[in-house]
Amino acid sequence: MTEKNHSENLRRELSVGEVATRSGVAVSTLHFYETKGLIKSMRSQGNQRRYPRSVLRRIAVIKIAQRTGIPLADIQKTLSSLPSDRPLMARDWERLSRNWKADLNERIAKLTALRDQLTSCIGCGCLSMSDCPLRNPYDTLSEKGNGAYLIEHPEE
Amino acid sequence: MTEKNHSENLRRELSVGEVATRSGVAVSTLHFYETKGLIKSMRSQGNQRRYPRSVLRRIAVIKIAQRTGIPLADIQKTLSSLPSDRPLMARDWERLSRNWKADLNERIAKLTALRDQLTSCIGCGCLSMSDCPLRNPYDTLSEKGNGAYLIEHPEE
DNA sequence: GCTTGACCTCAACTTTAGTTGAGGTTTTAT
DNA sequence: ATAAAACCTCAACTAAAGTTGAGGTCAAGC
Numbered sequence: 180m181t182e183k184n185h186s187e188n189l190r191r192e193l194s195v196g197e198v199a200t201r202s203g204v205a206v207s208t209l210h211f212y213e214t215k216g217l218i219k220s221m222r223s224q225g226n227q228r229r230y231p232r233s234v235l236r237r238i239a240v241i242k243i244a245q246r247t248g249i250p251l252a253d254i255q256k257t258l259s260s261l262p263s264d265r266p267l268m269a270r271d272w273e274r275l276s277r278n279w280k281a282d283l284n285e286r287i288a289k290l291t292a293l294r295d296q297l298t299s300c301i302g303c304g305c306l307s308m309s310d311c312p313l314r315n316p317y318d319t320l321s322e323k324g325n326g327a328y329l330i331e332h333p334e335e
Numbered sequence: 336m337t338e339k340n341h342s343e344n345l346r347r348e349l350s351v352g353e354v355a356t357r358s359g360v361a362v363s364t365l366h367f368y369e370t371k372g373l374i375k376s377m378r379s380q381g382n383q384r385r386y387p388r389s390v391l392r393r394i395a396v397i398k399i400a401q402r403t404g405i406p407l408a409d410i411q412k413t414l415s416s417l418p419s420d421r422p423l424m425a426r427d428w429e430r431l432s433r434n435w436k437a438d439l440n441e442r443i444a445k446l447t448a449l450r451d452q453l454t455s456c457i458g459c460g461c462l463s464m465s466d467c468p469l470r471n472p473y474d475t476l477s478e479k480g481n482g483a484y485l486i487e488h489p490e491e
Numbered sequence: 492g493c494t495t496g497a498c499c500t501c502a503a504c505t506t507t508a509g510t511t512g513a514g515g516t517t518t519t520a521t
Numbered sequence: 522a523t524a525a526a527a528c529c530t531c532a533a534c535t536a537a538a539g540t541t542g543a544g545g546t547c548a549a550g551c
Contacts, residue, residue, distance in 0.1 A: 196497060206498085207540055215538090225547050227498055246449055251538070276453050283450045287443060293402055294439045297432050350518095352527060362528085363510055371508095381517045383528055407508070 192221070192229035202238040217241055217255050233266030240267060240275065247283045348377070348385035358394040373397055373411050389422030396423060396431065403439045 199206045209228075212218045218237055220228035237258070244254045257278070261271050355362045365384075368374045374393055376384035393414070400410045413434070417427050 194497080205540080208538085210500095211539060223547090225498085226500095227547070243453070245538095247446070247453075272456075276456065280450060280453045283446060283453065287446050287450065290403070290439060290443050290446070294436060294443065297399070297403075297436045297439065300428075300432065350527080361510080364508085366530095367509055379517085379528095381528085382530095383517070401508095 191231065193232060193234070195220070195228045195230070198230050198234060198238070202235055202242075204238060204242075212238075212241070212251075215251060215255055216259060217251065231266070236267050240272065244275070244279055247279050248286055249279060249282060347387065349388060349390070351376070351384045351386070354386050354390060354394070358391055358398075360394060360398075368394075368397070368407075371407060371411055372415065373407065387422070392423050396428065400431070400435055403435050404442055405435060405438060 193201070195206050195209055198204075198209060202209075204212075209218065213220060213228075218230075218234055218241075220230050220234075223229050240258075241251075241254055244257075245251070257275060261267070349357070351362050351365055354360075354365060358365075360368075365374065369376060369384075374386075374390055374397075376386050376390075379385050396414075397407075397410055400413075401407070413431060417423070
């Protein structure tokens, strides 16, 4: 068993099932990621997928990016912009994570602004087209009608 | 024209096109919202939709909830839990916005935590299964193998 | 040496939040 | 009175991120 484990540990390539287990991602998802160009595989003699262990790191990075809210297509673009087939190094990670952090900060800022508006509007509840910062912030129609008046004085 | 506008302003019901224009939501979306039970309409003699002006406020509330990231199905549930067919009053708004604010705060907290982890991992880049807070925070598999070791020492 | 489990491809289905189009009716404006 | 604009329904399509299943192959253990 020690012998066996030892040789297994040294085996360079992982099967799709092993990758699934180790990464916590379903086999079907790995297939899917492959069709999207997020990861790739070599094939065994019998046409089964074989992965270098570096794929685990790559999947980890994908999952983190997804948590920040970045769509897979964008993740794919970013990953494919890296010098191609070496594994991700610390240097790559630094570049990626810096960008993703910036995105994340933006998203946080937007949500925070929304929350603050919500806070200040809880007691008000006017939802006035013309006055309320929550109401369609980009809506220029608000000026061109009597909408605000009517909304502020709901009938029936 | 003054005469005309005056009578238009007093007209109680809005057509779907008017609601679309005033709310900034497409006609098709209003149809869609209706199928989902988010809004409803009366019909004219000729079967065209007619809305009370209060629908504008309702749509405003829907849009705000969506901005906080709440799925339409949940918005529908919440809205349908209100005493049914009177327009939304300040009191309703207060209740809704309090809940939504809580949701939003949770989402903000999660993203902030992620950002902070990202910040502390930018310089590190280890992505270690066992050590890195970014790595699959819920993944218990990390303990059961040699994954971490291999990931920390990528080959090829 | 054969059974079972893991794997293969490809197509179809799922959910969310809508949009688009076809074919037909109503309302409005001239 | 008629043409144009707005409306109706219903079905099909879109995008993202996968999942499920059918029909068949490969590999490992007893």
